[in-house]
Amino acid sequence: MTTGRVRDNVVTYLLVALVLIVFMTPIYLIVSSSLKPAPIMFSRPPAFLFTPTLQNYYDLFTMRPFHLQILNSLMAALGSTAVSVTFGSLAAYAISRVKARWMNDVAFWILSTRMFPPIAVVVPYYIIFKSLGLLDTPLALIIVYSTFNIPLTVWLMKGFFDEVPPALEEAAQLDGHGVVATFLYVVLPLAAPGLAVAAVFCFIFSWNEFLFALMLTGSNAQTVTVAVMSFWSSDAIQWGRIMAGSFIVLIPGVIFVLTCQRWLVKGLTMGSVKG
Amino acid sequence: MSSVVLKNVTKRYGLHEVVHAIDLEVTEGEFAVLLGPSGCGKTTTLRMVAGLEDISSGEIKIAGRRVNDVEPKDRQIAMVFQNYALYPHMTVRQNMQFALKPQQLEAKEVAARIDEAARVLGLEPLLERKPSQLSGGQRQRVAMARAMVRTPKVFLFDEPLSNLDAKLRSQVRVEIAKLHKRLGTTALYVTHDQVEAMTLADKIVIMKDGNIEQIGSPEEVFARPRNLFVASFIGSPAMNLIEMTVESQGGRAVLKGAEITIPAPSGAAGKIKVGQRVTVGIRPSDLHIAKPADSGPVYDATVDVSEFLGTEVLLDLRVGGAEMTAQIPAQEKPAEDQAIRIAFDLNAVHLFDTASGVAV
Amino acid sequence: MKPISKRNRKIVGLFLIPTVVVLFFTTIYPMLYALWLSFRSYDLAKLFVPRVFVGLANYQEVLSSAGFFHALFITFKLMAFTLSVQLVLGVGIALLVAQRLPGMALVRTLLMTPMMIAPVIVGLVWLFVYFPELGYLNYFLGLIGIPPIPWITSIQWALTAIAIADIWQWTPFIMMGVTAALHSLSPEPYEAARIDGNSKIDVFLRVTLPQLKPVLISLLFLRAIDAFKIYDIIYVLTKGGPSDVTEVISLYIYRQSFTFWRMGVGAAASFVSLFVISVLITLFFRSMNRSAAAQA
Secondary structure, X not given: OHHHHHHHOHHHHHHHHHHHHHHHHHHHHHHHHHXXXXXXXXXXXXXXXXXXXXXXXXXXXXXXXXXXXXXXXXXXXXXXXXXXXXXXXXXXXXXXXXXXXXXXXXXXXXXXXXXXXXXXXXXXXXXXXXXHOOOOOHHHHHHHHHHHHHHHHHHHHHHHHHOOOHHHHHHHHXXXXXXXXXXXXXXXXXXXXXXHHHHHHHHHHXXXXXXXXXXXXXXXXXXXXXXXXXXXXXXXXXXXXXHHHHHHHHHHHHHXXXXXXXHXXXXXXXXXXXX | OEEEEEEEEEEEEOOEEEEEEEEEEEEOOOEEEEEOOOXXXXXXXXXXXXXXXXXXXXXXXXXXXXXXXXXXXXXXXXXXXXXXXXXXXXXXXXXXXXXXXXXXXXXXXXXXXXXXXXXXXXXXXXXOOOHHHOOHHHHHHHHHHHHHOOOOOEEEEEOOOOOOOHHHHHHHHHHHHHHHHHHOOEEEEEEOOHHHHHHHOOEEEEEEOOEEEEEEOHHHHHHOOOEHHHHHHXXXXXXXEEEEEEEEEOOEEEEEEOOEEEEOOHHHHHHOOOOOEEEEEEOXXXXXXXXXXXXXXXXXXXXXXXXXXXXXXXXXXXXXXXXXXXXXXXXXXXXXXXXXXXXXXXXXXXXXXXXXXXXX | OOOOOHHHHHHHHHOHHHHHHHHHHHHHHHHHHHHHHHOEOOEOOOOOOOOOEOOOXXXXXHHHOHHHHHHHHHHHHXXXXXXXXXXXXXXXXXXXXXXXXXOHHHHHHHOOHXXXXXXXHHHHHHHHHXXXXXXXXXXXXXXXXXXXXXXXXXXXXXXXXXXXXHXXXXXXHHHHHHHHHHHHOOOXXXXXXXXXOOOHHHXXXXXXXXXXXXXXXXXXXXXXXXXXXXXXXXXXXOOOOOOOOOOXXXXXXXXXXXXXXXXXXXHHHHHHHHHHHHHHHHHHHHHHXXXXXXXX
C-alpha cells in the first residue's frame, strides 16, 4: 500500500514540502494578491482567508486597453513564433544534414547571436525602426524577437533532426521524391515534437519579453509586460493591478509547463543529455 | 547444510501474483540454474534471494540464516548482472576496489584479491582500462571478477550471457564453468537458454508462470521430463510431440493417432487406460533410418526438408499424418522428397497424459 | 555521413538562406550601426555638441573607467554566486524528487513553473516580497526572531536579494536537466552497489556525479550565457542601486545610454563586454576540447 511507503519516507516528503513552499509561494502571492483589495494587501498577519474581489482585474481592463495589449503580445509572440519555427527548422535541417567546414562556422555564428546583451542593440534598433517607420508596431517586435528565437529554434531542431535516420531520406529519394518533398513529408513529421517544443519556447520568450517591448513600442503596440509595469508610477505602485496583470502574463507559461512537461524537458535538455 | 533455501516463497505486485509459493533447496557448492521462458518468475526469484525485491510471503535462508528482512549487503552474496553493471567512470581495478570498499580490508588484502581475480579471469592487461574500452566478453569477465573479489557465500547470475554474441557466449560460459570448479562457491544462475542450463548446472530448476515445473540434474530432466512443458523446453531440436489415443488391439494397448499406430511401451502398460488421450514424445535423436536388423516398429516417411549441420542432418519428415524432426548422422543423409523408413526404440518413447500434461 | 547526393546537398544548403538573410539584417546591420556609434561622441543630452567621430575615445573611457570594470565585477560576482547555488540546489532537489514515490511526478512538474515566468514578473513579485516596511519576507523572518533586513535598500543586501530572486527562477532549470540525466542512467550499477554495500554518499560521489558531469557543464554553460545578460529583475528591484552595488553590465550600458544619454559610450561598453564574453567562451571550449582529448 502506498501509505506504507509514505510513512517510510517522511523526511523526504518534509523536504519536498519545504521545496514546494519556497518555489510555489511567489506564484501563490501573485494569485492571492491579485484578488485582494488594496487595504488588506499588506496586512499583518497576512490575510490568508479573505473575500476575494475581481476589482483589480476590472481596473486592469478599464484603466488600460489591456485586452488590446494582450492582443499585441499575442501578435508579436505568434508572429515571431511562426517566422522563427519556419526559418529555424529549415536552417537546422541544413546544418544537420550538410556536413562541411563552413557549415560549422555558419552554425556557430547563428548560435552566437544569443550571446550579445540585448541592451546593447536597443539603440540601433530604435534608430533603424524609427527611420523605417516601424516604431510602435507589432512588426518591429516580431522582427526583434525572431532574431533571438531563430537561433533557439535552430539549436532545438538540429537535435531532433539528428535523430531522424538518413536512411529514410535515402529511401524517399530512391522513390523519386525531391528534397523539399522529402523534408516536408518524411523528415518533418518525425521531428514534429521538436517543432512543438520550439514553438512553445519561442512563444513564451516573446510573450515574456520586456526590454525591447518597452523601448520600441508606445501606446499602439504595447505588450502586456510593459502594461503591467505601467502601473508603477513615480508616486505609487498599484500592487493589486500589477498582480492581476502579472497573473495574466503568467498564464501561458504555466499552461505549457503543466501540459507539455515531458516535451519541454526533452527540448531543453536536447544535446545536453543522452537519450 | 543447504546454502540457499526457499520455503513457500511468493511474490505479489499489488494483487497480481507472479511467483506462487515455491520451494527450493540449493546445497553448498551446488550450481543451480533457474531455467524458463520470459516472465516465468526466475529473475524475480533471483532478485528476492538477492534482496533487491521484497518477499511477499514465505522465507528465504542463506547459509542457514533467515534473510527476509536483511539488506542485500548483509547477505554475503555477489551478483553478476545481464548488463554487466560496471561503474562507467572507474577503471577495472577501481571497479573492484569500490566493490570491496564496504568490507574495509587492508589495502594489501584488497590488492591481493584483485590480482588473484585478474589472474584467474585473464584480466591483467585490462586493469587500468575503463569499461567503455572493453568488449562485451571482457566486461562480463570484469563483472565476474568484481563479484569474485568479495568472496561471497553465494554467487547470483542474472542472464549474464544474454547480451553477448553467440561465439562469445560459449567462451564466457566455459569461463563460468571453470570459475565454479575452481572456487566451489554455491551459485544460483538464471537463464532462458537451455543450452546454458544443461552445460553449467548441477541442478536445473525449470519454471513456468511462477511455478516450478521440475527440479533435477540435466540428465534427469532430459531423460525423464515430468511434464509436457519440460519435455518440449529441454532439448534442441525440440522433442516431437504427437497427440494419440489409447486403444486396444488384439488384447494389447496401442496408441493411435495421426494415421500411425505405435504399440504402447511395456513400462506404460499398467498406467494407461483405453480411451485416454495421450501425447507421445520422441526426441529427434531417437529416430533413425530403419535398418534390416530393426526389431521394433518401422514407419514410412517422406522427407520434406533436410538441413545439413556438418556432422548431423536434421530431417523434416512427414510420417503418416504427423510432422516430425529426425536427427541423423550426416553419412546417412537421404535425398529430399525421398521416401524412407524410420524406426525408433520403444523404450525411448515418452508418454504424457494430454489433458494434464503430466508424464505417465 | 553523406545521406544525400551532392546535388541534393546543395539544395538543402539553400534552406539556410532565409535564416541567414534575416539574421544578417537583424544582427549584423544593427551591430555595425552600434559599432559606428561607438566611435562617435553621440551625447543626446548635449544638444549643441556635434556628433563627431572621436576615434577610440569612447573605448578609452570605458576601459579606464572604474564604472565599467565595477560593472563587470558585479556581473561576474553575481554569476558566480547564483550559478554555484543553482548547481548545488538543482542537483540536490533533483535527487530528492527523482525518487519513485507517489506524487513526485506532479512535484517535478510544479517545480518547473518558475523558469517559465517573465523575468519582469519575477522581479515584481520579489519586489512585493522585499518591499521596505511592507514586504512579507521580513514579517515571516520576524516570526522566528530575525530582525528586518533592508533587502533592496541597503548596500550589503541588495545583491543578495537579487541573487535570491534569480536563484529562485533558475534552479528549476538545473533541476530539470539533472532529473532528465538521472533518468538516463542505467540502474544496474546502483543495484550492484546495493549488494556490495557501498554507502549512499560514496555511490553519489563516485558513480552518479561523474556521470552527471557533462550534463552539468552543458547546463551551466547555457545558464552562464543568460546570466551575463541579466537585466529585467535588477531593473525592477534596484535599478542598479543603491549606489551601483547591483549595477551589472547590462545596467551600466543602460545607464550610459539612457540616463546619461551617452550613446557612444554605451555602444563602446557593449562591444567590450561582447569581447569579454567571447574570449571566455572560446577559453571554455578550448578547455573542453583539451579535457575531451585527454580522456580519449
